[in-house]
Amino acid sequence: MKINGKIVLVAVATVSSQGAFGLNEKVRGDDLTNLPWSDLSTSLSSPELLLDTSPADYVAQCVPEFQKDMIDRHHLNLLEAPSGLCTNSLSSGFQDATPTQNVSWAEWWAEWGHLTSLPQDNLPAWLDPKNPLYNIPSKVLFPANAGDASAAVGFAKQHNVEISIKNSGHHYMGASTKKDTLHMNMNKYKRYATINGPSECKNTTIEEVFINQPCNLALARGRQATLRIGGGENFNMAYDAVKAFNEDPQTSAKYHLVGGGSGTVSPMGWTWQGGLAGMTGGRKYGLGVDQVLQVEMILPNGLHVRFGPTAWEDSDYLLYPKITKVSGECNENPNEEDESLWDWKVCPDVDFDDLWFAVRGGGGGTWGVVLSVHVQLHDYLPMEIVTTPVGAVALRLLRGEVVPQVFQVAAWEFMIDFLWNPTALGLSDDDSNKCGSTLMSDFFCYGESSGANLLTAWKDFIIAKNTTLLSLGVSSALIDDSIAGSPNTMFADFPDQLLATFQAPEGTQGPHDDKAIGNEKPEITPTPQISTFLLPKKCILENREYFLEFFALIGQTPVGLGSFYVAFGVDAEITNDQTTSVSDAYREAGVQFMHPLNYILPEFDFVYEDIMSMCYDTENKDNFPPIYGSNHAGATLLGPMKSNWTKSCPAEWTLEQRESDCISIQEAIYGTKLLGRLEGIKNTVDPTYMFDCYKCVGNNRVDAMESSEPTEGTSSASSMQVFFHLILVGALASIL
Ligand SMILES: Cc1cc2nc3c(=O)[nH]c(=O)nc-3n(C[C@H](O)[C@H](O)[C@H](O)COP(=O)(O)OP(=O)(O)OC[C@H]3O[C@@H](n4cnc5c(N)ncnc54)[C@H](O)[C@@H]3O)c2cc1C
Structure with a gap:
């Protein structure tokens, strides 16, 4: 039995390992419709901000975007839909x-997951507005200010x-x-970044008031x-605000925003x-999370709060000091439009350390x-984009060229050192950290010569291997070509690059040139239907030979079968102020391995069978x-599966069985221990x-409470080779 959404809700207090959950049956269906909504609408800054909505609005306003050709779609068209x-x-x-x-979801995905567009007419039956499976709210509020948000939570x-x-x-x-x-x-x-832009801290008097x-x-x-x-x-608005500031002739400093x-x-x-x-x-x-300085929220108890760290400990090692105290205030008149008149007072009974x-x-x-949210800005650094050695190999393979295996492995050896062991290449951690990406092929590097340094390091690395590579049949032309590249310095910053790359496809005026920057093409099912397995940096270095083979093999497969998200520093602890709730796996990751869900391609079970037991502590079954x-x-x-941690959750199981007999997504993201702490805070902050x-x-x-199945968690022999053999002989060609 589960309580989110469609399945029976139980209005009893139940005890879990984390304590009593304050289960509370919410008002739904006709009871929800029949509430005195006019009480809410009349307390808003404008009654028109509250709308009646239904799946029919979803069909009328959202579905047409998915009937367009992919090139004509844009996420902003969806955001502009009046129903929200x-x-x-x-x-x-x-x-x-x-x-x-x-x-089953897998069956549905098999039918629809690869379709890029819906038919122009004769929409599929599942889009009928009467479909009970729509997860669409019947009341939408567009809060315009803190008063509206506060009224909504109060109601x-x-x-x-x-x-x-x-x-x-x-x-x-x-x-x-x-x-x-x-x-x-x-x-x-209300827009803050758009209207006010960045604030410089030059004139701030330390310790003055909470506003500082x-x-x-x-x-x-x-x-x-x-x-x-x-x-x-x-981020479009936030990047634009920083860009406008940087380009303003009246401002002398330039800044950089870390974002999506x-x-x-x-x-x-x-x-x-x-x-x-990345x-x-x-x-x-x-x-x-490391960019955040202060947060302003309406809490479930109705309090309008702002909070952030007010004490910390410096250390020579940490880039960001360790936070030792978080403080907050409560505003007693959120309905006041003029924020300078907000009445901030000491809060009754809010644990701001926990909330932060x-x-x-x-x-x-x-x-x-x-x-x-207030976030920090960094000093502007020029951007250099480089094609990495493995990116250059991938391009050659795409063009149908033969690249000797030994050269591919050398390129990956270099990547492993550049990303996680830079001293082996004569580079510092900072030289490495300046570069990252969402893929291994092209790196976005920040700082003068930051990208050029990567290319120079590659040159030194491959020249040192020259004799060996030549003796193993690698041509001197391939080696020479691989060191001929130079960084692309055309773009002042990341938003510039986004604008140029994505707004005008194939050099033409794009259909979205009045729209947001970014490559947002809404899709029927999110693409890719991904697993986001984190490969710990330490584990990669300790099992270097295994991962060399792994990376090199993945590098030969079509992109859709696996890619690596490179957003984690050599030593991520230095940017960790020790008070965030991201998991150790996020903090300690080398890369995030993104690949199709195991239950679409069970061959990916090698991730559980081999890598999970190699890289994570799987001994304690609790x-x-x-x-x-x-x-x-x-x-x-x-x-x-809860009963066997080496096996992915079977696709043929019903949703209920998958959710009761497989490790929940929450537990797999946070781990049992951290999830327990977060659930405890949730019960305090939002007991109903x-x-x-x-x-x-x-x-x-x-669901979490009902399961008591014993776990085996047995690990089997490596299955990675079997998997790649399948891929490389084309056994999965029909899926691509
Ligand atoms: C095209 C695309 C590009 C992406 N690029 C990146 C990337 O570069 N890096 C990366 O890490 N991830 C990326 N993602 C994933 C992204 O981090 C998640 O999809 C994330 O949930 C998006 O947050 P959102 O606020 O935009 O989305 P939403 O779906 O609107 O919200 C996400 C969650 O935040 C909550 N939420 C939204 N607004 C508020 C609010 N004001 N107060 C409280 N809760 C709120 C929602 O309830 C929901 O739970 C990308 C996703 C897409 C589709």
Whole structure:
């Protein structure tokens, strides 16, 4: 039995290993419709901000975007839909991302996962607005200011209503939408980054008042500027604000924002899930959570709070000091439009240390409504884009050229050292951390000569191997060509590059040149339907031969069968202020291995059979280790079978069986221990589960309690070779 969504809700208090959950049956269906909604609408800054919505609106306003050719689609068209219901992937609009009953998700995916467009007419039956599986709210509120958000939470508290929240609707697991909730679509919320732009910290008096807290912390971290981003703003707006500041002839300094890889991704979900910034300096400056200085929220208890660290310990080793105290304040008049008149007081009974911890890593949509966040800005550094040695190999393979295996392995040897053991190449950790990406093929490097250094290091590395490689049949032309490249320095910064690459396809005026930067092409099912397995840096280095083979083999497969997200620094601890709730696996990762879900391609079980037991502690069967990254986790991704940690969750099982007999996605992201702590905080912050987003912390609470199956967790002999043999002989060709 589960309580999120469609299955029976039990209104009893139940005890888990983490304590009593305050289960509380929420108002749903007709009871929800019949609430005195006019009480809410009349307390808003404008009554028109509250809408009646239904699946019919979803069909009328969201579905047409998915009927267009891919080239003509843009996520911003979805965001502009007046109902505020659309999500980046059509399947997110349905419970469990499966719009058909009695068909397993895998079967549905097999039919629809590869289709790029819906038919122009005769839409499939599952799109009928009467389909009970729609996960679409019936009330949507577009809060415009803190007063509106506060009124919504107050109304929800009074009438026992559940709240869901959306910024972009990008969440792969569909956490931004839910049936029978009051949905808060933040897209009309007050703009801070857009209107005010960056704030420089030059004139801040340390220790003055709480308003200086973001700058105090930024300065302690050696940063000179901050940016306040509204709960409805996205990276397009935030990057634009920094860019406008940098290009303003009146300003002397220039800054850099660490953020997501697409314009419409928002700092809300992205940051609170961890935030991978492979292309914007994340290896050097840390994860999204590491950028946060202060948070402003409406909590489930209705309090309007702002909070952030007020004491820390410096160390010679850490780039960001260790936080020792978090403080906060409560505003007693959120309805006041003029923020300078907000009345900040000491708060009654809020544990800001816990909240700061839970919010920064524990996911969006589950701790309350974020109204704004202050993030740090870094000094601007010029950007150099380089094609890496393995990227150059991949291009050759794509062109059908033969690249000797020994040369491919050499390219991967270099990558392993460059990313995780740079001293072997005569480079510093910082030289390495300056470069990162979402793929291994092209790196975005920050700083004068940062990309050139990578290429020089490669030149030295491959020349040192010259004699051996020549004796093994590698041509001198291949070696010479591989060291001929130079960095691309055409773009001033990452947003410039995004604009140039994605707005005007094939050099023509793109259909979206008045739209946001970024490559957002909404899809029927999120692509790829991914697993986000984290490969720990230490494990890669300790098992170098295994991973050399692994990387080189993956490098030969079509891109859709696996890629590596490179957003983790050589020593990520230096950017860790020790008070975030991202898992150790995120902190200690070398790369995130993104590949199709194991139950679509069970051959990927080698990830559990070989790598999990090699890299994670799987001995204690009561303590599942964190293994996945949160940000890109696919809609139906689960951990392995509870009874056997080396086996993926079987595709042929029903949804209920998968959810009860496989490790939950929450446990696989956070690990048993950290999840327990987050669930404990959830029970304190939101005891009635006013915020209960899909696949978020606590959302699987009943399922988690019911399982008591023993685990075997036996590891078998390596299956990686078998898997790659299959791939390389083309056994999977029909799937590609
Ligand atoms: C095109 C694309 C590019 C991406 N690029 C990257 C990338 O470069 N790096 C990376 O790490 N990930 C990336 N992702 C994944 C991304 O981090 C997640 O999809 C993330 O959930 C997006 O957050 P959002 O706020 O934009 O989305 P939403 O779906 O709107 O929200 C995500 C979660 O945050 C909650 N939320 C939203 N706004 C608020 C608010 N104001 N207050 C409280 N909760 C809120 C929602 O309820 C939901 O639970 C990308 C995804 C896509 C589709």
